[in-house]
Amino acid sequence: MIRGLYSAAANLVAQMVRQEVISTNMANINTVGYKRDVVPLKRSVDVGVPAEFKSLLDGLLVAGPSYGEIGKVGTGVISDPVNTQYDQGELRPSDRPLDLALVGEGFFSLMTSEGNIVYTRAGDFVRSADGLLVSSDGLPVLGYDGQLSISEGNFDVDPDGSIHQNGQLVGRLLVVNFDDTSKIRKVGGNIFAPMDKDTLPNPVIGSIVRQRALELSNVSPADSMVELTSAMRSFEASQRMIQLQDQMLDRAVNEIARL
Amino acid sequence: MISFFRVPASGLRAQQLNLDVIANNLANMNTIGFKSSRVDFKDLLYNRVSLVGEFEGSNVEEAPKSVWLGAGVRTASIQKLMDQGAIYENNDQLNMAIDGEGFFPVQLPDGSVGYTRDGSFLLDEHGRMVTQNGQYLLPDMVMPPDAKIFKVTPDGIIYGEVGLEHRILPIGEVQLAKFGNPAGLLAIGGNLYQATPASGAAEVGYPQQGGFGQIVGGSVEMANVNIVNEMTNMMIAQRAYQLNARSLQTIDEMLGLANNLRR
Numbered sequence: 158m159i160r161g162l163y164s165a166a167a168n169l170v171a172q173m174v175r176q177e178v179i180s181t182n183m184a185n186i187n188t189v190g191y192k193r194d195v196v197p198l199k200r201s202v203d204v205g206v207p208a209e210f211k212s213l214l215d216g217l218l219v220a221g222p223s224y225g226e227i228g229k230v231g232t233g234v235i236s237d238p239v240n241t242q243y244d245q246g247e248l249r250p251s252d253r254p255l256d257l258a259l260v261g262e263g264f265f266s267l268m269t270s271e272g273n274i275v276y277t278r279a280g281d282f283v284r285s286a287d288g289l290l291v292s293s294d295g296l297p298v299l300g301y302d303g304q305l306s307i308s309e310g311n312f313d314v315d316p317d318g319s320i321h322q323n324g325q326l327v328g329r330l331l332v333v334n335f336d337d338t339s340k341i342r343k344v345g346g347n348i349f350a351p352m353d354k355d356t357l358p359n360p361v362i363g364s365i366v367r368q369r370a371l372e373l374s375n376v377s378p379a380d381s382m383v384e385l386t387s388a389m390r391s392f393e394a395s396q397r398m399i400q401l402q403d404q405m406l407d408r409a410v411n412e413i414a415r416l
Numbered sequence: 417m418i419s420f421f422r423v424p425a426s427g428l429r430a431q432q433l434n435l436d437v438i439a440n441n442l443a444n445m446n447t448i449g450f451k452s453s454r455v456d457f458k459d460l461l462y463n464r465v466s467l468v469g470e471f472e473g474s475n476v477e478e479a480p481k482s483v484w485l486g487a488g489v490r491t492a493s494i495q496k497l498m499d500q501g502a503i504y505e506n507n508d509q510l511n512m513a514i515d516g517e518g519f520f521p522v523q524l525p526d527g528s529v530g531y532t533r534d535g536s537f538l539l540d541e542h543g544r545m546v547t548q549n550g551q552y553l554l555p556d557m558v559m560p561p562d563a564k565i566f567k568v569t570p571d572g573i574i575y576g577e578v579g580l581e582h583r584i585l586p587i588g589e590v591q592l593a594k595f596g597n598p599a600g601l602l603a604i605g606g607n608l609y610q611a612t613p614a615s616g617a618a619e620v621g622y623p624q625q626g627g628f629g630q631i632v633g634g635s636v637e638m639a640n641v642n643i644v645n646e647m648t649n650m651m652i653a654q655r656a657y658q659l660n661a662r663s664l665q666t667i668d669e670m671l672g673l674a675n676n677l678r679r
Contacts, residue, residue, distance in 0.1 A: 172670070174465070174485070176667060176670060177419075177420060177423060177485050177486075178485065178486070179663065180420075180488075180660070180663040180664075180667065181459070181485070181486030181487070183424065183427055183656075183659045183660055184423050184424060184426050184427030184488045184489040184660060184663075185457065185488075185489045186427075186656045186659060187430070187431065187434065187457055187652065187653065187656050188457040188458060188459055188489055189457070191459055194486065196483065236483055238483060238484075239483050239484050239485070252497065252499045252640075253497060253499065279458075281456050283495065283599055283600070284596065284597050284599075285596065285597055285600075285614075285616075286595070286597045286600060286613065286614060286615055286617075287596060287616065293456045293458075293493050293495070309517060309594065309596070309627050310517070310627050342462070342484055343462050343486070344461065345460050345461035345462060346459065346492070347458050347492075378656075378659055382659070382662065385662065385663060385666050386666075389670060392670050392673060396673045396674070396676075396677060400677065400678075400679070403677075403678065
C-alpha cells in the first residue's frame, strides 16, 4: 500500500514536469524558429511482490497448484528525456529582405563570441553596423567561406542559400544538419548546440532557403491545450489515488485493531 | 515551485509587450514617415533536472538522458522595420519624401544631429526649412525673402521662384544620411531617430548617389504600417496571451491539489 502511494506520487512529479514543458512551449508560441518539446512518459520498472508475501500465500494455498510467482507490480511512471520535435513550422511572409526561413531539415550556422559554432532555425537576421549578416542577438551568420558581408541595398537569396547582390555572388549560407538530432540540445536564444565535441554536422541537401519569410514556432495551440488538460487531469487522478490510499491506511492503522 | 509560475509569466510579459508594440504601430498608422516595429522573441536558458528513477550519479556522458526544462521566453529585440512607406503627393512644394534608404539630418535642441523620414517641412520666421517640431534641416536651408519654392528635383536640388521676374534659380541642395544598420537606430519620438553603436555612424551624401535614395518633391512618405498584418498579429498575440494565462491557471490548480493532498 505504501508502494501505491509512491507510484501515485511519481505521477504527480511526472505530470508537473510535463506541465512545465507544455508551458515553455506555450510561452514560446510566437518565438521565431522555436521547436516544441515533448516529454515521453514511460512505465517505471516492475517489481516482484516481496518473498514474505509470496511464502505467506504459498502457505495458504498448500492444496492448490504450485504458484511460482503471483505476479509483478508496477511502480508508477517516469519521464524519458525531453524530445525536441523538429517538424517544420509554418512560414509567415514578411517585407524584410533579411528575414530568411528554412524549408526542410537543417539549421543556419552562427558563430558565438567564444568562436564556437552553434545552430538556429530563426532566420530573423539583421545587418550589423559594420555590414555583417548577424542573428537578432548579434551573432555572425556563417556561410561556406566564413562570415557574410552584405552592403546596403537589396540582395537576393536563392533557394540553395546563395546570396547575390548587384549581380555578384556574396556567399552561400552554411545550412547543416545532424545525423542524430538527439545529440544536440537547446541552449536558449533559439540556439541549438551539440552536446559534445564529437557531434559534427553535415551540409544539407534538399532544404530550401526562403527569403522574406520567417518560420514560426511549431507549437500548436490546440494540441498544447489538450496536453495541458490531460496533464492536469492525470495529476488530479493521482492526487485522488493518494487521498484514497491515505484513507485506507487510516482504516488499517486506526480501525482494524479496534475491538 | 515558484519556477513553475515563472514560465507562463514570462510568456504573459512577452505577449503584453507584443500587444504594446502592435498598438503603437496602429496608433501611428497615419503618422508621416513612421516606421513600424516588430518584437523578436527568443527562448530562455534550459535547466537540467534529474527525475524520479534517474540514476543518481549520472555523469556528463549520460546528460542526454536527463530532462532539460526551459525557463520561458524573453524579448530579443524590438526592431524598426525600415521598408519603404507609400509616397503620397500633396502638392505642398515644401514637402519631400525619400524614395530609398536615406534620412533627413536635422539639428536637435541639444546640439546633436537627429534623423527623420518625415519630410513635411515648414519655413520659420527667418525663412529656414524646419520640421513640424521646429528643428532645422541640415545643412541650413534658407529661403531668400522674395523667393518661394518652385520644385525639388529627384537629386535633391531645391529650385525657387525668385523676385518679381519669377526667375527659377537653385536655392539649395538637400543632403541625406544613411546607416549600415538602420534597424538599429534609436527612435526618440517626434518621428526622430538617433544613431547608436548598433546602427553605426551616419554616412552623409547626396540623393540619387550611392544608395541614398531619391527625393520626391511635393509629397510625403506615409507610415509603413500594414493594417491587415497588424490586426492579424494582434489576434495572434491576444490568443497567445490567453494560452499563457491558461497555463498559469493550470499550474495554480495543480499546486492547489498538491497542497490539499492531506485534508
